[in-house]
Amino acid sequence: MITLEGIKKTYENKNGRFEALKNINLTIEKGEIFGFVGYSGAGKSTLLRLINGLELPSKGTVKIGEKTLSDLNKKAIRKERQEIGMIFQHFNLLWSRTVLENVMFPLEIANVDKNTRLEKAKNLIQLVGLKDKEHSYPSQLSGGEKQRVGIARALANEPKVLLSDEATSALDPQTTDEVLELLEKINKELKVTIILITHEMEVVRKICHRVAVMDSGNIVEEGPVLDIFKDPEHPVTKRFVKQDRKVDEKETQKAMADLHVLYPEGSIIQILFQGTSVNLPIITEVSRETGVDINIIQGNIQSTHEMPVGTLVVQVLGSQEKRQKALELFNTYPVDVEVLKNDK
Amino acid sequence: MTSNPLVIGNILSDYVDFSTISWEKVWEATKQTLFMTIFSVIAVFILGILLGLLLYETQKSDNIMAVVLYKIVAFLVNVFRSIPFIILIVLLIPFTKALVDSITGPAAGLPALIFSASPFYARLVESGFREVDKGVIEAAESMGASKWEVIRKVYIPESLPNIISGITVTAISLVGYTAMAGVIGAGGLGNLAFLEGFQRSRPAVTLVSTIIILLIVFIIQFIGDLSVKKIDKR
Numbered sequence: 171m172i173t174l175e176g177i178k179k180t181y182e183n184k185n186g187r188f189e190a191l192k193n194i195n196l197t198i199e200k201g202e203i204f205g206f207v208g209y210s211g212a213g214k215s216t217l218l219r220l221i222n223g224l225e226l227p228s229k230g231t232v233k234i235g236e237k238t239l240s241d242l243n244k245k246a247i248r249k250e251r252q253e254i255g256m257i258f259q260h261f262n263l264l265w266s267r268t269v270l271e272n273v274m275f276p277l278e279i280a281n282v283d284k285n286t287r288l289e290k291a292k293n294l295i296q297l298v299g300l301k302d303k304e305h306s307y308p309s310q311l312s313g314g315e316k317q318r319v320g321i322a323r324a325l326a327n328e329p330k331v332l333l334s335d336e337a338t339s340a341l342d343p344q345t346t347d348e349v350l351e352l353l354e355k356i357n358k359e360l361k362v363t364i365i366l367i368t369h370e371m372e373v374v375r376k377i378c379h380r381v382a383v384m385d386s387g388n389i390v391e392e393g394p395v396l397d398i399f400k401d402p403e404h405p406v407t408k409r410f411v412k413q414d415r416k417v418d419e420k421e422t423q424k425a426m427a428d429l430h431v432l433y434p435e436g437s438i439i440q441i442l443f444q445g446t447s448v449n450l451p452i453i454t455e456v457s458r459e460t461g462v463d464i465n466i467i468q469g470n471i472q473s474t475h476e477m478p479v480g481t482l483v484v485q486v487l488g489s490q491e492k493r494q495k496a497l498e499l500f501n502t503y504p505v506d507v508e509v510l511k512n513d514k
Numbered sequence: 515m516t517s518n519p520l521v522i523g524n525i526l527s528d529y530v531d532f533s534t535i536s537w538e539k540v541w542e543a544t545k546q547t548l549f550m551t552i553f554s555v556i557a558v559f560i561l562g563i564l565l566g567l568l569l570y571e572t573q574k575s576d577n578i579m580a581v582v583l584y585k586i587v588a589f590l591v592n593v594f595r596s597i598p599f600i601i602l603i604v605l606l607i608p609f610t611k612a613l614v615d616s617i618t619g620p621a622a623g624l625p626a627l628i629f630s631a632s633p634f635y636a637r638l639v640e641s642g643f644r645e646v647d648k649g650v651i652e653a654a655e656s657m658g659a660s661k662w663e664v665i666r667k668v669y670i671p672e673s674l675p676n677i678i679s680g681i682t683v684t685a686i687s688l689v690g691y692t693a694m695a696g697v698i699g700a701g702g703l704g705n706l707a708f709l710e711g712f713q714r715s716r717p718a719v720t721l722v723s724t725i726i727i728l729l730i731v732f733i734i735q736f737i738g739d740l741s742v743k744k745i746d747k748r
Contacts, residue, residue: 248659248660252657254656256656256657262652264650264672275667279667
């Protein structure tokens with residue numbers, strides 16, 4: 171439904187040229203939740219703005235359905251934008267308008283008559299769960315509520331596509347989850363294609379179907395979310411996946427240091443498992459078979475929209491030989507094992 | 515000279531000798547001041563917003579015509595803002611004569627008042643626009659809003675507290691300017707204070723004029739503050 175072909179975007183100013191996007195080729199299917207993940211400066215924001223024509227590519231074409239954006243004149247692009255909703259990190263609501271008036275704003279721009287505007291806005295406010303806040307001003311709302319208003323506003327013109335620009339980055343973890351659930355619901359119930367950019371792999375893991383990892387103006391890796399999580403190839407992707415798994419790296423390191431003092435001879439390994447392997451009694455079996463003692467340092471399990479993915483950091487105690495055996499045994503299970511520390 | 519209680523007493527009694535006041539003239543002068551203030555405020559409000567908009571829109575453009583226009587407008591604005599008001603009145607006399615066919619009376623005060631306050635207010639409006647959250651502008655653009663819609667539905671409502679507090683400040687300085695304009699013949703309370711109060715040695719007239727001007731200023735300030743408080747939902 172959305173096709174990006176040979177996209178290049180360069181900015182020129184007094185300080186020289188800057189290549190924001192180098193060569194982007196990608197197709198986003200109708201009805202999917204597609205995520206772009208990357209560090210700041212990777213070009214995600216620019217890419218998002220090419221899709222609604224706020225920016226035009228220096229080279230290449232952006233196609234939405236059958237229409238090529240760069241072939242359209244300004245007026246037609248504006249018309250096209252009415253069918254693409256957008257939500258923002260800082261919500262970007264008009265402080266001078268109530269919740270209801272904010273949601274009606276895009277409808278005013280689309281010249282919808284007053285009664286329809288009111289009716290639609292009220293329905294949307296109900297959909298995002300803010301019925302009793304219709305007449306509040308944005309300054310009276312919490313961050314999560316503001317983003318709900320942003321979402322209702324973005325949906326007002328019944329868009330085919332919803333663009334999300336770091337929509338959860340300014341929210342706390344719980345609110346983030348609520349907003350993500352709302353987005354998932356919108357995708358399912360209203361069949362809206364969602365394209366989101368984020369620097370949080372967690373967001374991608376929770377709701378995206380496919381993901382593209384971006385680094386300095388290029389897509390370095392792309393595919394179904396589960397595949398990327400299972401088998402990240404590019405170093406940047408690996409870093410993102412790792413970051414998401416290590417909920418609190420510092421704490422783990424501290425725990426490792428402590429255990430290292432307590433049991434100097436142990437090895438510390440990290441086990442990554444997904445899907446059905448979550449349910450296997452791996453630890454017990456390895457311990458029983460090889461006679462090593464296993465100490466659990468840290469563990470967590472995360473859900474992706476397809477299946478769960480988990481991490482377990484354990485300390486394996488026993489002779490060098492036994493530990494080697496244990497490691498081999500671990501590798502026979504459908505899990506990935508990484509030795510973090512191995513003391514002789 | 516040592517201060518003489520009797521002299522001081524005489525001075526004070528001069529100030530409160532309200533029998534010297536012709537209340538009819540005071541009322542007439544008050545009406546003239548109000549007329550000059552209200553008309554110039556309305557004109558400055560409209561002109562200032564347009565000019566402010568022009569400054570704002572041309573400044574961020576990279577179109578060469580817009581850049582030139584910005585330079586010219588900015589230059590004129592700075593010039594008119596810098597000319598002392600009393601000189602501007604004199605400078606504009608021929609122009610005023612051509613425009614209102616008279617150089618005395620309240621209407622004759624208007625051109626100078628408008629010329630001097632509009633650029634000042636335009637700058638305030640411009641800086642108000644500049645404070646509007648860029649994210650909100652982007653949001654409106656992403657919805658397909660045209661430039662005019664962005665101005666009407668985002669810039670103006672979102673900078674309204676600035677626009678209102680700006681016109682309040684401008685209106686107050688306009689009241690001061692009307693008094694100056696009065697001195698050179700535009701009528702009003704300034705004129706009254708000067709002609710009746712000073713030249714005819716009736717300090718009470720000057721005092722009353724001053725009090726009325728202060729009242730007008732206070733009322734403007736009160737209305738301005740109240741409106742800003744009411745519309746500012748940030």
